[in-house]
Amino acid sequence: MFIGLDLGTSSLKAILINDAHEVLAEHAVPLSVQRPGTGWSEQDPQSWCDAAVQALGALAAAHDCSGVAGIGLSGHMHGATLIGADDAPLRPCMLWNDTRSHVQAAAMDARPQFREITGNIVFPGFTAPKVEWVRENERSVFDRIAKVLLPKDYLRLFLTGEHVSEMSDAAGTAWLNTGTRDWSDELLAACHLGRAQMPALVEGSEVSGRLRADLAAELGLPRAVVAGGAGDNAAAAIGAGVVRDGTAFLSLGTSGVLFAANDGYRPDPETAVHTFCHAVPDTWHQMGVILAATDALEWLARLTGQPAADLTRDLGNVQAPGRTLFLPYLGGERTPHNDAAIRGQFLHLDHATDARAAARAVLQGVSYAFADCNLALGATGTRIESALALGGGARSDHWLSMLASTLGFPLEVPQAGDFGAALGAARLGQMAATGAGAEIAAKPPIARSMAPDPALSDAMADGHARYRAAYAVIRDLD
Incomplete structure (x- = not known):
């Protein structure tokens, strides 16, 4: 054991x-x-x-x-x-x-x-x-x-x-x-x-x-x-079996991570992508990192006095984004901006914007931030075809469907997604105790998969373009 x-x-x-x-x-x-x-x-x-x-x-x-x-x-x-x-x-x-x-x-x-x-x-x-x-x-x-x-x-x-x-x-x-x-x-x-x-x-x-x-x-x-x-x-990558070159996961935790395993050292600091050693020998990985993922939703919960679960419970099917935009830079941002001073923004609010509409905008804004990370990873030559979805936010099928349509690749949810890092740590304990290698870091059983919705992909791409334009304006103001 x-x-x-x-x-x-x-x-x-x-x-x-x-x-x-x-x-x-x-x-x-x-x-x-x-x-x-x-x-x-x-x-x-x-x-x-x-x-x-x-x-x-x-x-x-x-x-x-x-x-x-x-x-x-x-x-x-x-x-x-x-x-x-x-x-x-x-x-x-x-x-x-x-x-x-x-x-x-x-x-x-x-x-x-x-x-x-x-x-x-x-x-x-x-x-x-x-x-x-x-x-x-x-x-x-x-x-x-x-x-x-x-x-x-x-x-x-x-x-x-x-x-x-x-x-x-x-x-x-x-x-x-x-x-x-x-x-x-x-x-x-x-x-x-x-x-x-x-x-x-x-x-x-x-x-x-x-x-x-x-x-x-x-x-x-x-x-x-x-x-x-x-x-x-x-550790989450070890738990999710993301060790082989080209395998990937998306983590929806307090922060957000788009992680890809590499069989070689391929740094590209200009992209603001992290290039780190992996947890097993002769292996590295790249990460796009956003500082507020589920943390952005928790911030809205505190602001509205409604639990995050209540804010997102009845959002229904994923819709094409409206005009309201949210930039989730509550404490600065890493990938791709490397900007500690930038702060979050709500844009295009009107009398009809209620807590539910604000929650939908927050989910979209975090999804766009992940799309920025995917573009940065692509600039290093890393292409992601699919990714496992980990972290507490991965319990929301609504959010995963939105993310898949924004990123353009399917997201798979492991049965033990909540304990990905703990499972990876335990597997590393097994490697140390028995001398086993990375082969024991197998992909876990998949509970469900979310594929991109072709009917939403263009709308999410348009929303992402507006999001990037809004960041450029806010950056210059700050």
Whole structure:
């Protein structure tokens, strides 16, 4: 048996699977985000550890876990978890959607070696500019940094006592040579850091340590090996069987991701497409990333005082878009704009615009943002023929139908789509424990598929063109 832990922004999910990848038990623990300033987004790392103990304890209570051989970790990427010599956090973790370091990111990105070595734009959400913001604004904290860990790797430290990261998550720091899969001493020095402040690196399918003896005894678990694991999107890809070149998935979570696996390293920073290492050796992936997907719908729910489920429950069949437009840039945008300052917009509102019409415009706006990502991926030479649909938003057939007609390719929903990253983490735990390779990352059973509606494709393309024109106007105003 194998356990997967997925440290998400809003919850930590744990699943227990057997050798056939059947889910035997599962448990989720909610997490909260603090936003003490404009563009800020933070979490207390201790809350991750507390949630892991609660989730692992729940699995052990629900099922005999004495046969667990491996544990895999997944987590939200880019977070700056700064720890001192005693391994205690020096401040709250700055999360992936924290954009306060946009000035520092722009300064780094203006230095050619960052794009040349990492294969990526330095986005404000990445780890390196966050740490530079700390150096410039919280110098007493910076001077005490013993290690910089990504969120799931701080959880690993709690579980194993080891300072270790892996390639897929490390690629989102702006300190990794993504082609050679190693820390770049040149980029670390440019940020007033050294290799000693970085965790050791393993592949996601390799062993990074073992569960601490005291924690194993407390939870009633064996001292299972803990795999390197993966960043959330790479883990979801392992869970969904997206490893072979050309396979893809679309994630409708808090943020949105259009992910394609690659068998070679093909960076193209000018597109604002992320090019990262995958969770298994000699494999990479590309991602178009939007910062607000289901988060945009949750924002509308808070604004209207109606739950998101109520806003979208009776939308009926997908309709041709009306004049109302929504640009989902609530906290800036990554692909393809690389714009931390842009903010969301509602356009062409009138007296007839009610909550339902606004919800439909939000779903359309996020769909258009995904279409922008698809265009950016296409500019790198990546062509997507179909994609699995993952994340909480994938429960909406209405939204998936709209997305398929906007993107022009079918979307398939796995039966275990809600636990894609946790399943991928568990599979990586299996690889580490047994020495199995990526062949066990098979495509899961498909529950349903949404194909493009030819009658809507032209209308959605027209709506996307209006959306892109609206962005150009808003960008110039900002």
